[in-house]
Amino acid sequence: MSKKGIRFLLYFVGLLILALGLTLNTKANLGVSPIISVPYSISQITGYNFGDLTFVIYSIFVMVQIAIHVKLKKNKKIMSDLLQLPLSLVFTRLLNIFSAYIPASQNLGVRLIVLAFAIICTGVGAAMSLSMQLVPNPGDGIVQALAERFNKSVGLTKNLFDCLNLCITLCISLFIAHRIVGVGIGTVVAVLGVGRVIALYHHIFGFKIKDLI
Numbered sequence: 001m002s003k004k005g006i007r008f009l010l011y012f013v014g015l016l017i018l019a020l021g022l023t024l025n026t027k028a029n030l031g032v033s034p035i036i037s038v039p040y041s042i043s044q045i046t047g048y049n050f051g052d053l054t055f056v057i058y059s060i061f062v063m064v065q066i067a068i069h070v071k072l073k074k075n076k077k078i079m080s081d082l083l084q085l086p087l088s089l090v091f092t093r094l095l096n097i098f099s100a101y102i103p104a105s106q107n108l109g110v111r112l113i114v115l116a117f118a119i120i121c122t123g124v125g126a127a128m129s130l131s132m133q134l135v136p137n138p139g140d141g142i143v144q145a146l147a148e149r150f151n152k153s154v155g156l157t158k159n160l161f162d163c164l165n166l167c168i169t170l171c172i173s174l175f176i177a178h179r180i181v182g183v184g185i186g187t188v189v190a191v192l193g194v195g196r197v198i199a200l201y202h203h204i205f206g207f208k209i210k211d212l213i
Helices: 003-028 034-046 050-071 075-101 108-131 138-150 154-177 185-212
Strands: none
Touching: 003 034, 003 075, 003 108, 003 185, 034 050, 034 154, 034 185, 050 075, 050 138, 075 138, 108 185, 138 154
């Protein structure tokens, strides 16, 4: 298989693992990662489909990216932005499939194990897909676009964007459900753990990735 073929294969495998990780994060029921906390909280409160709501949020992310790139006159990036829409559709269908077939447990020990697997899968999946430098996941794409717009580092922008999502989630939860939904110890673990898993992945496989790019 050619290097390009391997890149596409690793990219889609990465998305598959990422979707599994995010689904496991919801199944642990200990708090989800900030990037999916908004659609997850709305889903839990209203009963609407989590995957469909995630697609709506991702579509909004894409529209924001397009607006930023138009303003910055980076028209070459708009096509990559638009490609995130079909990617998001496929990705959120994977979320629905995994959600339908993976059961939830009420046992705290099992939930903690599920959370650990969720963090590992999310980190590995994100690292695999991002390192192939193809179409970014909308959650990553909007962070990169905002970093360009305000001339800030991606790391700082990611932290601020996570805080924004958590604030929106808390507002939705408290004003509509009158309780906190989707935010908990799992959220903290996701914020701290996913980045470490990504760093470890690049430390182990970084030299092989450079050969493919």
